[in-house]
Amino acid sequence: MRTRFLSDTAALLGRSLRHVLRSPDTIITTSVMPIAFMLLFVYVFGGAVAAGPGRYVDYLLPGILVITIASGVSYTAFRLFLDMASGIFGRFQSLPIARSSVLWAHVLTSVVANAVSLAVVVLVALLMGFRSGAGVAAWLGIAGLLLLLTFTLTWLAVLPGLSAKSADGASAFSYPLIFLPFVSSAFVPTRTMPGPVRAFAEHQPVTSIVDTIRALFAGRPVGDDIWTALAWCVGVLVIAYVLAMAAFRRKLA
Amino acid sequence: MTEQEVPAIRVRGLEKAYKRLKVLRGVDFDVARGQVFALLGSNGAGKTTVVNILATLLKADAGTATVLGYDVATHGADVRESISLTGQFAAVDEILTGRENLVLIARLRHVKDPGAVADALLERVSLTDAAARRVATYSGGMRRRLDIAMSLIGSPPVIFLDEPTTGLDPQARLEVWAAVRELAGRGTTVLLTTQYLDEAEHLADRIAILHRGRIIVTGTLAELRALLPPAEVEYVERQPTLEDVFLALVGDEPPQDEPQQDEPRQDEPRQDGPGGAEPDRDAGDGHDVRAASEERQR
Incomplete structure (x- = not known):
């Protein structure tokens, strides 16, 4: 059964990756909005933001990477919804396959597509003057945290993909995710925010993730932020996975 | 029981409700091996629900259903090894080419040499020339042919065709009929749902009429005809349809x-x-x- 799960997932992964390759606009759309935010904040607002010493683009990039993933995972919900609506989901489920491989293929496709989008965003940031003194271990840490966040948000996206009534509804779930970084330390330090907003910003997951990545890029010690970030990601991942699998089983009941 | 005694499909007391809407209210029927069995009914009669339960995509609320002796509720994996489903709407991947669609299903069915299987099927449903084109460019009839070809991979002994000709033009419909006859000729058991009376009449060995969640009559065409008073001989000018x-x-x-x-x-x-x-x-x-x-x- 194990080998079957792997070979079925591989076959279905090949299918979804072809979808991504044949509509490269999904990667472009995923990268364009974060890049536009980056241009807007660096060249329009950046001069007026007191984010401390150093280049503002260095401060900004971690939050932009989180936004990139948040907008990228909405394609998972979208593709999954289209599979349900077109009936090909039913065809796959009537085949002698490991049934959950259909979901895993979509999740892994999201990981690959988001990795490409993130690379594009980082390249643009480099062109805009972003520089990092991070060593190999720090870069690996950043990549690992972004990978974990992609997994978490993608499993979260499976839920609307399975249960939405329309394609727009399936992708709309990502709007709050894209908005969340704005009320965090992603764009401006939290210290200037009024009390309740500051309390929310400092205790929501994006701040700990962004602060960890920022520290890794700058070569500073990450402190406790990394444990808070990991706890959020793993906790939400487990909940999202359990809910997604329950929704998946309900679809076949 | 020997293998020959087990019917290809056996359905007993099948019930299914969506929320409070009772779609199936005790459905019973048997399909013998190698038979073409038509489930005839108007829209909303519950045909697709029956097929989806048999294909293990839905769970029944009550009753039992077996395919080649395997209970759909407890031996789903064995059932899926024995069947293939062609749904009501051609479930093909539009972004892939015709050949890629077939290779994908062949890989998922774990057949040897998926490429050769795909090429042979493309030939059989006359899509060889269109094999390298994306399915998005196919006509409705071509999609349906590809759809049926996808169901033939691995030669499952039982095939479900859910309204295979709905929405097709007359030529495409005749092509589908020819495909069903070919399947029957090879000894495949076919459960066909349709709302077209002539389709059931032309293709099926046995016909069951599903009405408001129950099978109201089952039999061969001759048996169903015998339910009505003998035909009176009238002379009617035969106009071409x-x-x-x-x-x-x-x-x-x-x-x-x-x-x-x-x-x-x-x-x-x-x-x-x-x-x-x-x-x-x-x-x-x-x-x-x-x-x-x-x-x-x-």
Whole structure:
């Protein structure tokens, strides 16, 4: 059964990756909005933001990477919804396959597509003057945290993909995710925010993730932020996975 | 029980409700091995629900269903090894090419040499020339042919065809009929759902009429006919049906691969249309009308 799960997932992964390759606009759309935010904040607002010493683009990039993933995972919900609506989901489920491989293929496709989008965003940031003194271990840490966040948000996206009534509804779930970084330390330090907003910003997951990545890029010690970030990601991942699998089983009941 | 005694499909007391809407209210029927069995019913009669339960995509609220002796509720994996499903809407991947669709299903069915299997099937459903094109460019008939070809991979002994000709033009419909006959010729058990009376009449060895969640009658065409009073002999001028005219005008050629066909008219319009191949075709028309009106009276 194990080998079957792997070979079925591989076959279905090949299918979804072809979808991504044949509509490269999904990667472009995923990268364009974060890049536009980056241009807007660096060249329009950046001069007026007191984010401390150093280049503002260095401060900004971690939050932009989180936004990139948040907008990228909405394609998972979208593709999954289209599979349900077109009936090909039913065809796959009537085949002698490991049934959950259909979901895993979509999740892994999201990981690959988001990795490409993130690379594009980082390249643009480099062109805009972003520089990092991070060593190999720090870069690996950043990549690992972004990978974990992609997994978490993608499993979260499976839920609307399975249960939405329309394609727009399936992708709309990502709007709050894209908005969340704005009320965090992603764009401006939290210290200037009024009390309740500051309390929310400092205790929501994006701040700990962004602060960890920022520290890794700058070569500073990450402190406790990394444990808070990991706890959020793993906790939400487990909940999202359990809910997604329950929704998946309900679809076949 | 020996293998031959186990029917291909056995359904007993099947019930299913969506929220408070009772779709199936105790459905019973058997399909013998190698039979073409038509489940006939109007829209909303519950045909698709029956098929989805048999294909393990839905769970029944009550009753049992077995495929080749395997219970769909407890031995789903064994059932899925034995069946294939062609759903109501051609479930093909539009972004992939025709060949890629077939290779994908062949890999998922774990057959040897998926590429060769795909090529053989493309040949069989006359899609070889269109194999490298994305399915998005296919016509409705081509999609349906690909759809059915995808169901043939791995030669499952039981095939479900859920309204295979709904939405097809008359030529594509005849192509599907030919495919079903070929399956029957190879000994495959076919469960076919349809809302077209003539389709059941032409293809099925046995017909069951599903009405409001129950099977109201099952039998061969002759047995169903015997339910009505003997036919009175009337002399009626036989007018060609619009379908006869249409097919005679556009020609009844083997499947074309171009979605937009621009064929020359045949030099000699055919008198009998494709119906000439099916001697009982004309006799059926009057019967359909009576059967339909009979059903309305109940």
